[in-house]
Amino acid sequence: MQKNNVMIKKRFDVGWFAVNNFGLILIVLMVVFGSIFANNFLTIDNFRNLASQIVINGILTIGFSVVYIIDGFDLSQGNVLSACACVALTILNGTHNILWAFLAAAAIGIFFGFANGMIGKVIKSDGSDSYLITLAMSLVALGFAYIWTKGLNIQCDSEMTSYRNIARGNILGISNTAVILVVFLVIVHFVLRKTAIGRKLYYVGANKKAAFMGGINSHNYRMYAFMFSGFCAALAAIVMTARTGSANPMTGNNYETDAAIATIVGGNAPGDSKSGMLRALFGVLCLGLIRNIMNMMNVDANIQTVVKCIILLVALYALSVKKSWGGKD
Amino acid sequence: MQDYILEVENISKAFLGVKALDQVSFKIKKGEVHALVGENGAGKSTLMKILNGNYKKDQGTVKIDGKEVDIQNPNDAKAHGISIIFQELNLVSLLSIAENIYIGRLPKKNGLVDWKKLYEDTELALKRIGYDIDPGTKIGTLSVAQRQMIEIARALSYPTTRILLMDEPTATLTTKEVEILFEVVRSLKKQGISVIFISHKLEELFEICDTLTVIRDGQVIETMPIEGLTKDDVTSKMIGREITNIYPKRKKTHTDEVVLKVEKLSHKDAYRDISFELHKGEVLGMAGLVGAGRTEIARGIFGIDYKDSGDIYINGSKVKINSPADAIKYGICYLSEDRKSEGLMGSMSVKHNISAANVEKLLVNGVLSQKKEEEIANELVEALKVKTSGLEQTVFNLSGGNMQKVVLAKWLNTNVDIFIFDEPTRGIDVGAKYEIYQLINRLVEQGKSVIMISSELPEVMGMSDRLLVIQRGRIAADLEVESMTPNDFIKYAI
Numbered sequence A: 001m002q003k004n005n006v007m008i009k010k011r012f013d014v015g016w017f018a019v020n021n022f023g024l025i026l027i028v029l030m031v032v033f034g035s036i037f038a039n040n041f042l043t044i045d046n047f048r049n050l051a052s053q054i055v056i057n058g059i060l061t062i063g064f065s066v067v068y069i070i071d072g073f074d075l076s077q078g079n080v081l082s083a084c085a086c087v088a089l090t091i092l093n094g095t096h097n098i099l100w101a102f103l104a105a106a107a108i109g110i111f112f113g114f115a116n117g118m119i120g121k122v123i124k125s126d127g128s129d130s131y132l133i134t135l136a137m138s139l140v141a142l143g144f145a146y147i148w149t150k151g152l153n154i155q156c157d158s159e160m161t162s163y164r165n166i167a168r169g170n171i172l173g174i175s176n177t178a179v180i181l182v183v184f185l186v187i188v189h190f191v192l193r194k195t196a197i198g199r200k201l202y203y204v205g206a207n208k209k210a211a212f213m214g215g216i217n218s219h220n221y222r223m224y225a226f227m228f229s230g231f232c233a234a235l236a237a238i239v240m241t242a243r244t245g246s247a248n249p250m251t252g253n254n255y256e257t258d259a260a261i262a263t264i265v266g267g268n269a270p271g272d273s274k275s276g277m278l279r280a281l282f283g284v285l286c287l288g289l290i291r292n293i294m295n296m297m298n299v300d301a302n303i304q305t306v307v308k309c310i311i312l313l314v315a316l317y318a319l320s321v322k323k324s325w326g327g328k329d
Numbered sequence B: 001m002q003d004y005i006l007e008v009e010n011i012s013k014a015f016l017g018v019k020a021l022d023q024v025s026f027k028i029k030k031g032e033v034h035a036l037v038g039e040n041g042a043g044k045s046t047l048m049k050i051l052n053g054n055y056k057k058d059q060g061t062v063k064i065d066g067k068e069v070d071i072q073n074p075n076d077a078k079a080h081g082i083s084i085i086f087q088e089l090n091l092v093s094l095l096s097i098a099e100n101i102y103i104g105r106l107p108k109k110n111g112l113v114d115w116k117k118l119y120e121d122t123e124l125a126l127k128r129i130g131y132d133i134d135p136g137t138k139i140g141t142l143s144v145a146q147r148q149m150i151e152i153a154r155a156l157s158y159p160t161t162r163i164l165l166m167d168e169p170t171a172t173l174t175t176k177e178v179e180i181l182f183e184v185v186r187s188l189k190k191q192g193i194s195v196i197f198i199s200h201k202l203e204e205l206f207e208i209c210d211t212l213t214v215i216r217d218g219q220v221i222e223t224m225p226i227e228g229l230t231k232d233d234v235t236s237k238m239i240g241r242e243i244t245n246i247y248p249k250r251k252k253t254h255t256d257e258v259v260l261k262v263e264k265l266s267h268k269d270a271y272r273d274i275s276f277e278l279h280k281g282e283v284l285g286m287a288g289l290v291g292a293g294r295t296e297i298a299r300g301i302f303g304i305d306y307k308d309s310g311d312i313y314i315n316g317s318k319v320k321i322n323s324p325a326d327a328i329k330y331g332i333c334y335l336s337e338d339r340k341s342e343g344l345m346g347s348m349s350v351k352h353n354i355s356a357a358n359v360e361k362l363l364v365n366g367v368l369s370q371k372k373e374e375e376i377a378n379e380l381v382e383a384l385k386v387k388t389s390g391l392e393q394t395v396f397n398l399s400g401g402n403m404q405k406v407v408l409a410k411w412l413n414t415n416v417d418i419f420i421f422d423e424p425t426r427g428i429d430v431g432a433k434y435e436i437y438q439l440i441n442r443l444v445e446q447g448k449s450v451i452m453i454s455s456e457l458p459e460v461m462g463m464s465d466r467l468l469v470i471q472r473g474r475i476a477a478d479l480e481v482e483s484m485t486p487n488d489f490i491k492y493a494i
Helices: A001-019 A021-039 A043-054 A055-069 A077-096 A097-120 A131-147 A159-166 A175-193 A198-207 A208-213 A220-243 A255-265 A279-296 A301-326 B044-051 B074-079 B097-101 B115-128 B144-156 B175-190 B203-207 B232-237 B296-303 B324-329 B339-343 B350-357 B371-383 B400-413 B430-444 B457-463 B485-491
Strands: B004-015 B018-029 B033-037 B059-064 B068-070 B082-085 B165-166 B194-198 B211-214 B219-225 B260-268 B271-279 B284-289 B309-314 B316-320 B330-334 B419-423 B450-452 B466-471 B475-478
Touching: A001 A021, A001 A301, A001 B400, A021 A255, A021 A279, A043 A055, A043 A175, A043 A279, A055 A077, A055 A175, A055 A198, A055 A220, A055 A255, A055 A279, A077 A097, A077 A131, A077 A220, A077 A255, A097 A131, A097 A159, A097 A220, A159 A175, A159 A220, A159 B339, A175 A198, A175 A220, A175 A279, A175 B018, A198 A208, A198 A220, A198 B350, A208 B339, A255 A279, A255 A301, A255 B115, A279 A301, B004 B044, B018 B033, B018 B059, B018 B194, B018 B232, B033 B203, B044 B082, B059 B466, B074 B082, B074 B219, B082 B144, B097 B115, B097 B144, B115 B144, B144 B165, B144 B175, B165 B284, B165 B400, B175 B194, B175 B203, B175 B466, B203 B232, B211 B232, B219 B232, B232 B430, B260 B296, B271 B284, B271 B450, B271 B475, B284 B296, B284 B457, B284 B485, B296 B330, B296 B419, B324 B330, B324 B371, B330 B400, B339 B400, B350 B371, B350 B400, B350 B457, B371 B400, B430 B457, B450 B457, B457 B485, B466 B485, B475 B485
Parallel strands: B018 B219, B033 B194, B033 B211, B082 B165, B165 B194, B284 B450, B284 B466, B330 B419, B419 B450
Antiparallel strands: B004 B018, B004 B059, B059 B068, B211 B219, B260 B271, B260 B309, B309 B316, B466 B475
């Protein structure tokens, strides 16, 4: 019997480490796999490339993680990104002012987030209601983008090279956009960990009712998270349009899926005080590495999608194992 | 030896190296009601789950009718005549009584459900426990007590059932419902069915049980006939030391200073014209039958639910309380009867829970200070003697009593002066109850004021200075506890 216990203990420890650091382990495996099977994987150019590839997903995942921490789910990110992108380019072309373009995109993004949160507040939503609310809002954003653009592609004015330089330039060899991502990550990490509002988001995610009974206006905090997620969609829209120079209603199509996968693969969980920007970054890196390696190995895009989803399912399994081990028995 | 229907010998069970049961042995006679008592975490529920096949034992034997049996899963247990009623009710609220009782084994005819037989069988099963209700009623429309009855009917509907395990069946029942349950248990006894009865309410055990086994820290301390024992005997065996006084004495602390005054508080469905005063340093009891509106009044004062009319005065000045945040600002806090869903962030640490109602206190130059959080949490954990492996411990892994202490620590971390306790000791074992009582005493000795809602009359009489009896949403009496008897309470409460 004594021996039996020791065995249980050992499996427990190794397994415990594995499920707790799922994202990190995946990253290490990826790097090893990439350096063996993909040519040119371990080159500075490739890592630069990787760094700029992950920026859009990275920015969206920051917002998605915050919403996920308050026990919500934001399926509207992708189409809100499209709406913001279309509006940003129209305003840019009209005013030739980057600030106005940015403010317009931010206003649209935050407005959609506010709508998500407000509906949630009115119907006193639980975590699962946000799937439906944001799904509906996603279609509203898509419709809005079609109406705004009349279904056409909007091109960035060729005079606006300063706008395009947001994506083209670099600081000490690192692309501007990657710098934006890192700075943004650090700021949000600070807010989540070191401010009262950040801490309250965790409380609301862990137990909305108990948070309310402790004097926290839970639904308002849920709304703040959705508004922030909308802002992230707007920021991603700026980076994206600066990079491609064009926008249309399908620009951000399905981007929310990748953000959701990165959030969950990174190991985030509602109300989990260890969730946050570090885990979001792990998730984003995982997804970025998978795409990077498979691109270099010329894997078909459809197969890439399947692989991504398999990894998501494994991550969900790891999460459920973790939950059951966290219980009393 | 044939008169023992169930013999448990030397059962041990460990979870991840922690011993939950250590060489447990006891015997149950045919047609006997056998009480199993012990503090929370003593191993009672684990033992039940082993007998029912939910857990596998590490070692030991189980004998039924003198023959060793191997119980691998709940179906094996049923085949050997063991049925269990768990603490948490396991009924599907959208289905009818009949479907719930025969769930997974509905009678079939030609491959289709034989509804006629199903209803007939169900009526028979209900009649067996002397319960008359339409088998087609949806579970969702029943009260907790009625559901409990359905659980019993289900357990007994297995024709082979000879041993019934009941894990705290009375925890959520009112006095009257408990009486009905006991009638059923007595009739089962006459039918030769043995019952293992777990309860924290010791008075009940004396009423219904024949034999008593005390478990402490996973070991059987003693098995003895219940006749001739007193409550204190059992309590001291459970916690391993003498308890001289169930309700700790305190100095007379209450003053004439009114800290909270409630005037004509009304809510159209729950209560009306509630007026009372709470004095500084006083414990004001609120007693009444379940459903009389005690909790609703407390929730109204704390601003959780909407109120139709009425005024609240704090220290003489009128205040408007529309949310818990308002109430906290005016120095009121409420410790819910449902600690897990309304009082705690279960998945978070002890430390984070203690900070939950006053995050602003942790700010140093506008930034959350980890160091300050740990200092505060450490101090409170120490002061309240919370048993935890550390500040990082997840609160859902604590026992009921320690969870309650964490909730209290959370409120002590704010500046509140008025504490509303709703069923502060529900689901908490005797030793921890005593500590909670001591903490309440300490609060009033420090000049705080307490409103204590409780369904246990001895508790609320033992602790309070004054007692409000609530009957159907209004205050039926305002009694001085020193000069009252339980009969006074019954007179006003019903």
